[in-house]
Amino acid sequence: MNESDRTPLSADELVWAKDTLDRLTRRFSDTVVGQPMMRRALLVAVLSRCHVLLESVPGLAKTLAASTLARSVEGSFNRVQCTPDLLPSDIIGSQIFDRSTGGFVTELGPVHANFVLLDEINRSSTKTQSAMLEAMQERQTTIGGTTYRLPDPFVVLATQNPIEEEGTYVLPQAQLDRFLLKEIIDYPTADEEFEVLTRLETGAFDDQAPPACSTADLLRLQQLVRRxxxxxxxxxxxxxxxxxxxxxxxxxxxxxxxxxxxxxxxxxxxxxxxxxxxxxxxxxxxxxxxxxxxxxxxxxxxxxxxxxxxxxxxxxxxxxxxxxxxxxxxxx
Known part of the structure; x- marks a missing residue:
């Protein structure tokens, strides 16, 4: 911890942080109906510069929540659908032979984004799961002996389905430990589900609202959290x-x-x-x-x-x- 991290937060910084986080919360809630525990888990993980694991049955807005959070801070977003045949190179990237030059060029994988959704992470093989450890812990990938830094902020949002076991792999404890939080998402209430149908009919989900803040604002919030x-x-x-x-x-x-x-x-x-x-x-x-x-x-x-x-x-x-x-x- 450097000296600036020991400086107490000023009143102006607290006011700015509260205002920014309130805007971010409202922007998120305008798209994702209910799910207050998921919203708080996502915000806590993002503010802590860490990763979060979401578990629920399909259809409870996990992907929507991840993409909404990325749009809310003007961050880049990539979604990876995990399957048993997914290779590590499909996530981190690989070297491709370029016939025009007679050499290899590096093509970065989808993990090189501010927000990365690993959908149904337990469907990917253990080899592919382990490929994410370097990215999650070191915030970098290594392709062909060259190290590539991941963008800042960088957050992994992984999901898993607890009701289907065929074709799934148990996540190793070493990888589970890299997730700051594991949140279990429950079904919405009847009123919340009614609100989903209402917004669907009115086209509210198609509304591309402006971001609540920028990635620079998010980085500043992360700095304030450490203080x-x-x-x-x-x-x-x-x-x-x-x-x-x-x-x-x-x-x-x-x-x-x-x-x-x-x-x-x-x-x-x-x-x-x-x-x-x-x-x-x-x-x-x-x-x-x-x-x-x-x-x-x-x-x-x-x-x-x-x-x-x-x-x-x-x-x-x-x-x-x-x-x-x-x-x-x-x-x-």
């Missing part, structure tokens, strides 16, 4: 929460503790810190509070807890275990 203050007691709270996931036998009843095979890595603590900062700025604050950590407990931890075979067989949800873990740690 949101997190007091030491909250950092200690985060560390204790993540530590409890690794030693459930010491904090949970036996039948609940046996449900957790492995706890979160230190990336879970880092994710809580980043998400708490972004959540605070979204709410117009220059400092994080315990509620910022509590509010992000499910999306931060649900993909970082590895459940035991017994828990999977009994279809125990990780959200209930996360609540048990939080109840075991005193709130500062």
């Amino acid at each position: 949101v203050s997190v007091a030491d007691p909250i950092k200690r709270y985060i560390v204790e929460l993540v530590s409890v996931t690794r030693s459930p036998d010491d904090h949970l009843p036996g039948d609940r503790a046996r449900c957790i095979e492995y706890g979160s890595s230190p990336r879970g603590a880092i994710a809580f810190l980043q998400a708490a900062r972004a959540s605070a700025l979204l709410d117009g604050r220059d400092h994080a509070v315990p509620d910022d950590v509590f509010a992000m407990r499910y999306p931060v931890l649900r993909h970082r807890l590895i459940l035991s075979f017994e828990a999977l067989a009994e279809r125990i949800r990780p959200e209930g275990l996360i609540d048990d873990l939080f109840a075991a740690v005193p709130t500062p």
Whole structure:
């Protein structure tokens, strides 16, 4: 962290950030009906310069949400439909032989965009999934021995369908850990679904509204997030929460503790810190509070807890275990 990242946010910066984020939220909501949890997860991930995994059945506006977010900040957007025969070169790019010059030219893949949607990522092979690790972690790709930096901002929005298992591959934990958040998208309410039909009839979805801000504004917001203050007691709270996931036998009843095979890595603590900062700025604050950590407990931890075979067989949800873990740690 450099010296500028330690400078407290000024009142003018807070006002500007709140106004910009309010415009961005309204622009998003004008297109995507409902889904407040998805909207907040996307904004928290983008503000944190991180990536997000969305899980739901088809037809719940995941692709629409990703493209809308990209248009809202004037960012470039590419969508990759993942299939079992998708190759790493189909995502990161490859070298093509040019007959006119007798040499090879590099053709960059669709990952070279501000916002990249990997649709049904669990349908791609493990080899293709691993090709995304360098891009997600290092923000670069390597083609023919040459390194190409990815644009800034760069955000991966991946989706997976939980109801179809044929032709799918389980995401490795190393890749799951690279996603700041995993949000599960639920069906809309009856009123929200009625609103979707109304907007469809009136042509509201065809309206190309102007962006809410620019990519330069988004980069500035990302800089401001890093300056949101997190007091030491909250950092200690985060560390204790993540530590409890690794030693459930010491904090949970036996039948609940046996449900957790492995706890979160230190990336879970880092994710809580980043998400708490972004959540605070979204709410117009220059400092994080315990509620910022509590509010992000499910999306931060649900993909970082590895459940035991017994828990999977009994279809125990990780959200209930996360609540048990939080109840075991005193709130500062």
